[in-house]
Amino acid sequence: MxxxxxxxxxxxxxxxxxxxxxxxxxxxxxxxxxxxxxxxxxxxxxxxxxxxxxxxxxxxxxxxxxxxxxxxxxxxxxxxxxxxxxEHIDVVRAQAARERALEHLRSEGETDKVRAQAALSRALNRLRISDNS
Incomplete structure (x- = not known):
């Protein structure tokens, strides 16, 4: 091909x-x-x-x-x-980013929920791809 x-x-x-x-x-x-x-x-x-x-x-x-x-x-x-x-994704860093994003989503303050959701999506994507490599 x-x-x-x-x-x-x-x-x-x-x-x-x-x-x-x-x-x-x-x-x-x-x-x-x-x-x-x-x-x-x-x-x-x-x-x-x-x-x-x-x-x-x-x-x-x-x-x-x-x-x-x-x-x-x-x-x-x-x-x-x-x-x-x-194969270059820092899994520990991605897990920490996921936890930070989840904490922002759970907080009752004026956290920007859209930004936190985007950060969570990026972290989950990185973790999923690191598992497949």
Whole structure:
């Protein structure tokens, strides 16, 4: 199967650049797959699990926390708020973030519940992906 160029870019750096065989993306309207020759599209990303297979079949798992994806016939560009390979996730830090978010959600103060829910979603996503890597 012919591959296509994948670029994953965060505000800090080019996180990944390489040729991949297929890609699974957490789109805002649901997860979708991309193969070489896919119809062009632009989509927003939700907090979720991005996965791809490099040439040769090596599967990679990435935790993302929103952004955009642009699909062209022979290239996909992911502009992610954050991106982290599953095997590089600091599980202790992610668990601590989960506990902090849960505490904010349980508090009876004027905690910003939307921010706390987003933090909880990011922490749970990171933990789920670290378990799959």
């Amino acid at each position: 012919p591959g296509f160029q994948l670029e994953i870019v965060t505000p800090e750096k080019t996180f990944y650049s390489g040729v991949v065989e297929h890609l699974q993306v957490p789109g805002s309207e649901g997860s979708f797959g991309v193969l070489s020759g896919h119809v062009p599209l632009l989509s927003s990303l939700q907090i979720g699990h991005l996965s791809f297979a490099e040439e040769g079949g090596t599967s990679r798992q990435v935790a993302t926390s929103g952004g955009f994806v642009e699909v062209q016939q022979d290239r996909v560009t992911v502009l992610a708020e954050t991106a982290e390979f599953g």
